Amino acid sequence: MTLPPPSASAPAGHALALTGLTRRYGAFTAVQDVSLSVASGQFLTLLGPSGSGKTTILMMVAGFTEPSAGSILLDGRDITALPPERRDFGMVFQGYALFPHMTVAENVSFPLRVRGLARAARDAKVRAALDLVQLDRFADRKPAQLSGGQQQRVALARALVFDPALLLLDEPLSALDKKLRGELQEELKALHRRIGRTFINVTHDQEEALRLSDRVAILDHGRLVQQGSPLELYERPATRFVADFLGRSNFLAGTVREVRPGAMALLAGATRVVQAVPEGAPRLALGTPGLLALRPEKITLLAPGEAADTEVAGEIAAWSYHGTGFSLAVQTTDLGILHVALPAWRAAISPTEGMPVRLGWPADASVPVAEDSHAA
Amino acid sequence: MTGGYGAGRFSRGIAWATVLYLVLPITIVLPVSLTDQRFLSLPQEALSLRHYANIFASPAWLAAIGQSFGLAVVSTLLAVAAGTLCAIGCWRLSRRASDLVRVLMLLPLIIPSIVYAVGLYRWFGKLDLLDRFLGVALAHAVTGIPYVVITVSAALAAFDPRLEQAARGMGASLGQTLRWVILPRIAPGIASGAIFAFIHSWDELVMVLFITSRQVFTLPRKMWDGINENLDPTMAAVAMLLVVFTLGLLWLDGALRRKRAA
Numbered sequence: 006m007t008l009p010p011p012s013a014s015a016p017a018g019h020a021l022a023l024t025g026l027t028r029r030y031g032a033f034t035a036v037q038d039v040s041l042s043v044a045s046g047q048f049l050t051l052l053g054p055s056g057s058g059k060t061t062i063l064m065m066v067a068g069f070t071e072p073s074a075g076s077i078l079l080d081g082r083d084i085t086a087l088p089p090e091r092r093d094f095g096m097v098f099q100g101y102a103l104f105p106h107m108t109v110a111e112n113v114s115f116p117l118r119v120r121g122l123a124r125a126a127r128d129a130k131v132r133a134a135l136d137l138v139q140l141d142r143f144a145d146r147k148p149a150q151l152s153g154g155q156q157q158r159v160a161l162a163r164a165l166v167f168d169p170a171l172l173l174l175d176e177p178l179s180a181l182d183k184k185l186r187g188e189l190q191e192e193l194k195a196l197h198r199r200i201g202r203t204f205i206n207v208t209h210d211q212e213e214a215l216r217l218s219d220r221v222a223i224l225d226h227g228r229l230v231q232q233g234s235p236l237e238l239y240e241r242p243a244t245r246f247v248a249d250f251l252g253r254s255n256f257l258a259g260t261v262r263e264v265r266p267g268a269m270a271l272l273a274g275a276t277r278v279v280q281a282v283p284e285g286a287p288r289l290a291l292g293t294p295g296l297l298a299l300r301p302e303k304i305t306l307l308a309p310g311e312a313a314d315t316e317v318a319g320e321i322a323a324w325s326y327h328g329t330g331f332s333l334a335v336q337t338t339d340l341g342i343l344h345v346a347l348p349a350w351r352a353a354i355s356p357t358e359g360m361p362v363r364l365g366w367p368a369d370a371s372v373p374v375a376e377d378s379h380a381a
Numbered sequence: 382m383t384g385g386y387g388a389g390r391f392s393r394g395i396a397w398a399t400v401l402y403l404v405l406p407i408t409i410v411l412p413v414s415l416t417d418q419r420f421l422s423l424p425q426e427a428l429s430l431r432h433y434a435n436i437f438a439s440p441a442w443l444a445a446i447g448q449s450f451g452l453a454v455v456s457t458l459l460a461v462a463a464g465t466l467c468a469i470g471c472w473r474l475s476r477r478a479s480d481l482v483r484v485l486m487l488l489p490l491i492i493p494s495i496v497y498a499v500g501l502y503r504w505f506g507k508l509d510l511l512d513r514f515l516g517v518a519l520a521h522a523v524t525g526i527p528y529v530v531i532t533v534s535a536a537l538a539a540f541d542p543r544l545e546q547a548a549r550g551m552g553a554s555l556g557q558t559l560r561w562v563i564l565p566r567i568a569p570g571i572a573s574g575a576i577f578a579f580i581h582s583w584d585e586l587v588m589v590l591f592i593t594s595r596q597v598f599t600l601p602r603k604m605w606d607g608i609n610e611n612l613d614p615t616m617a618a619v620a621m622l623l624v625v626f627t628l629g630l631l632w633l634d635g636a637l638r639r640k641r642a643a
């Protein structure tokens with residue numbers, strides 16, 4: 006037995022597939038050979054640093070930018086050549102793009118007016134959309150009279166009011182302060198769950214990507230570097246770039262010295278670093294250089310006599326306190342500076358600069374990653 | 382100590398001299414228009430409004446005013462329609478193409494109007510547009526276009542192109558986008574352009590001298606003839622009315638700009 010859809014009349018979200026999508030500006034390639042698919046009702050986030058081609062991809066999906074190569078399939082149908090006004094996607098632009106000469110209600114009613122809906126039907130839908138984003142009291146205001154967060158919600162209401170099967174969001178929360186952004190992220194996520202439409206969100210905020218998405222696609226220099234669920238990406242980054250961009254990582258470089266079933270060991274100077282190798286994972290050959298990524302929160306402070314798969318001694322070079330925890334930068338001889346995140350509550354030490362410490366972590370804490378192909 | 386960088390005494394002096402130079406001719410016309418004499422002169426014994434009364438009693442002056450007004454309205458409508466479409470077209474085209482078109486559109490401002498008038502004279506002869514209302518309206522409309530292109534382009538430069546994308550992304554056709562999004566945003570620019578095009582037609586003389594004779598007799602033409610033939614102070618009164626009318630239009634333009642800025 007299957008659950009009924011969220012609303013009986015509503016069509017399910019569109020499934021979208023991009024194949025070999027490329028966009029060149031003269032000699033410069035802004036987006037290179039990106040293939041991606043989003044299932045119906047999924048929340049996909051395009052994540053990447055500034056200039057990595059996120060907006061360009063979204064603009065190609067929306068139809069405002071013509072791909073130089075590749076195609077866009079909507080529910081299996083090729084829409085690459087379809088003009089934007091015939092795609093029927095809802096879109097929230099970077100900076101919202103609300104019509105300043107119209108009231109909130111007129112803004113939200115715009116897509117309905119375009120579709121030739123009668124006044125009464127329009128008003129009812131507009132009211133429902135404004136209710137959804139909790140802005141019903143502001144219907145008669147102009148956008149300039151609203152706060153940033155309220156404008157963002159108007160933009161969202163306007164994108165949702167005509168019940169599009171696919172919603173495109175270009176950094177919808179980037180202009181907001183941290184607290185408001187957090188609230189709106191929750192609202193966005195709840196909304197997505199409630200209406201069951203397909204969402205494609207663009208952001209360079211990795212925390213937002215992890216919190217909201219079913220899937221995250223990570224872009225760098227116009228290329229798709231890795232895609233997967235937030236958990237997959239965070240726990241098993243494929244490259245140095247992903248490990249560094251999504252959360253923070255220490256990078257451990259060494260030479261492969263031992264290979265056994267299920268594990269291997271790298272030698273970095275005199276330090277032996279043990280790395281678990283899960284079943285089916287590609288293994289590194291003996292004698293080749295290897296690179297591991299290690300999250301700061303997976304490193305623990307070893308008590309005297311306590312043992313771990315990998316152990317390294319060093320002294321605290323710098324530290325800071327964040328309320329929830331301490332951040333330590335520990336200078337080691339073989340592994341350079343290691344960043345350690347330590348829960349503050351009942352911490353075993355109160356850090357001081359120059360304090361000698363012993364660090365350790367289990368074999369499955371770190372992951373082997375590839376160097377970036379275009380590394381400078 | 383005074384804050385900021387105040388203007389020096391010298392530059393202040395130059396500024397005021399310039400203002401005086403610009404305003405002085407008008408301050409002379411005003412007393413002349415109020416003269417109690419029957420020829421162009423300063424008032425001798427008393428101020429009089431008789432020359433103002435003269436204007437409204439004279440069918441010739443009233444006809445000239447009416448004709449000028451009609452011409453200004455028609456040519457403004459034509460200039461606004463063509464100039465606005467041109468500015469929007471340039472805005473949507475690539476930068477190189479639009480720069481070229483924009484320079485072309487400014488030609489009527491760059492070429493001396495007497496040269497333009499000679500050219501018009503030759504062409505209008507062939508087209509049978511000499512001394513016709515339509516001919517003058519077309520001439521004024523074409524030379525009025527630059528004002529509209531300039532002001533509308535300025536308004537479009539301030540227009541956020543994402544608004545157009547947003548409209549189209551929501552399914553609006555080009556016509557709907559134009560009507561509901563672009564035009565309302567650039568309306569103050571269009572109004573400014575219309576006001577300048579109107580003023581341009583309203584006091585244009587050189588072309589009118591070339592392409593009209595008897596049928597079309599505009600207000601500037603009537604004043605010109607008046608100055609050449611007799612020294613009737615009614616002219617000064619008309620001139621004052623023109624000044625007041627033009628100032629009124631400029632004030633309107635300023636008010637519209639302030640409203641846009643608000």
Ligand SMILES: Nc1ncnc2c1ncn2[C@@H]1O[C@H](COP(=O)(O)OP(=O)(O)OP(=O)(O)O)[C@@H](O)[C@H]1O
Pocket residue numbers: 030033034035053054055056057058059060061062209
């Ligand atoms: N019209 C254009 N002409 C030339 N280059 C362009 C154009 N549009 C974008 N680019 C280039 O393409 C690259 C990708 O741009 P894009 O706007 O997609 O980046 P982004 O990932 O959205 O960045 P941000 O996070 O800063 O918004 C950039 O290097 C940009 O300079």
Ligand SMILES: [Mg+2]
Pocket residue numbers: 059060061099
């Ligand atoms: Mg962008």
